Amino acid sequence: MRSERSNGPFSKGQDNKEHWDKISTRLKTRKKLEQLGWLNTPIKYRYNLHNFRSIEFEEPHDAIACFGCSHTEGEGVRQEFRWSDVLANELGLKCYNLGEGGSGINSHYENVSIWVPKLKPKAVFVFASYPWRYDIHYKNSMVTLNHNIYTHLNNLELRQFEIMFEMLGRDDRNAELNYNKSMEAIKYICQRLDIPCVIIPCEEYWKTDDLDKQARDLQHPGEKQHARIAQAMLKEYRNAGY
Numbered sequence: 001m002r003s004e005r006s007n008g009p010f011s012k013g014q015d016n017k018e019h020w021d022k023i024s025t026r027l028k029t030r031k032k033l034e035q036l037g038w039l040n041t042p043i044k045y046r047y048n049l050h051n052f053r054s055i056e057f058e059e060p061h062d063a064i065a066c067f068g069c070s071h072t073e074g075e076g077v078r079q080e081f082r083w084s085d086v087l088a089n090e091l092g093l094k095c096y097n098l099g100e101g102g103s104g105i106n107s108h109y110e111n112v113s114i115w116v117p118k119l120k121p122k123a124v125f126v127f128a129s130y131p132w133r134y135d136i137h138y139k140n141s142m143v144t145l146n147h148n149i150y151t152h153l154n155n156l157e158l159r160q161f162e163i164m165f166e167m168l169g170r171d172d173r174n175a176e177l178n179y180n181k182s183m184e185a186i187k188y189i190c191q192r193l194d195i196p197c198v199i200i201p202c203e204e205y206w207k208t209d210d211l212d213k214q215a216r217d218l219q220h221p222g223e224k225q226h227a228r229i230a231q232a233m234l235k236e237y238r239n240a241g242y
Contacts, residue, residue, distance in 0.1 A: 007045040011053075013101035015043070015076040015217040023218060038216045043078050053079065054097040061119050063094035067108045067186075068127035071202055071229075072099025076215025077222065083127070083229035090234055093122055104133025104144050105182040112186045116193065123196040123242065125233050126186060130203055131179035134168060136161075198236045205232065 010017045023029040024039070033039050048056045053073050066072055066084035074082035074097070088095035096119060098111050105128055116124060134145040143153070145165040153161065168174045183199055190197035214222025221229070 007047055009042055009044060011045045011075060011101070012047075013070055013073070013075050014219050015215070019217055029218060032218065033216070036214055036216075036222070041078075041216075043076070043216060046079065052096075052098050052100075055094060057096060057115075057119055061094075061096075061121060063096045063119070063121050064088050064091060064123045064125060065096045065098060065116060065119055065121035066125045066127070067111055068099045068202070069103045069129040069133075070099065070101035071129075071221055072097065072127045073101050074099065074226070075101055075220045076217040077220070077226060081223040081226055083226040083233065084125070086227055086230035087125065087233050090230065091123070096121060099127075102144055102146070103142070104129050104135045104146075105131065105179055106133075106135035107142060107144070109182040109185050110135075112189055116189055116195065120193065121195065123198070123237065124186075124190050125237075126183075126197070126199040127205075127229065127233075128179070128183065128199055128201045131175040131201075132169065134165070134178060196237065196240065196242045198233055198240065200229075200232060200236065205229065 010020065024033060030039075045053060048054050050057065064084070064087065066087070072082070072084060074084075079085065082097065084097045084099070085095045096115075098115060100107055100111070108126055108128060112124065112126075132146075136143050136145065143161060145161055145168070147165075179201075186199065187197055209225065209228055212222050212225050213219055214225065
């Protein structure tokens with residue numbers, strides 16, 4: 001059996017050491033971290049050979065496959081308390097978590113198109129990222145157009161992508177079209193392979209469940225909210241007759 005690759009107590013995203021050093025020393029945020037119990041609760045980030053914060057993709061694939069952005073990857077929460085792992089435990093299956101922090105729905109589709117035919121999971125669950133995120137391949141990497149574009153690009157390239165995002169944002173139909181195409185493509189892949197598929201838009205979820213920002217980085221859903229997301233996924237799954 002191949003072993004997981006560990007990134008230690010901090011993530012590759014927002015829950016990094018530099019951010020922790022800031023919020024754990026400032027009086028206001030340190031007090032909140034203490035109230036939430038994070039000052040004495042360690043987190044281990046383990047990434048598999050494909051750089052997902054997941055167990056290895058090993059046969060037999062008696063697992064669910066979960067896709068999304070940092071809300072799925074589990075930024076700032078313990079791996080076993082993520083909605084994906086809680087849901088897998090409810091279903092008595094392993095959990096393949098293919099969430100990617102900062103990604104958009106185009107990346108969800110690409111990951112589904114690559115991995116679902118290979119893994120043939122028992123079910124696919126997508127906690128879909130925000131419609132106004134656009135993922136674009138550029139110079140052998142993926143750039144996510146967002147209201148904050150964090151990339152390794154030079155200033156000229158960065159400004160070009162900012163202009164592109166500004167132009168797309170002038171008409172909400174662009175985001176709607178981008179979102180609907182990706183979601184329908186994901187559903188089609190699963191339908192073709194006869195794999196149950198549940199999709200919950202994270203934006204719709206926040207309308208009925210306030211973003212508590214109780215993860216260790218104080219920017220993401222906390223472990224209690226992950227449990228609620230898992231129950232919402234399970235309800236949709238059961239209501240679909242699975």
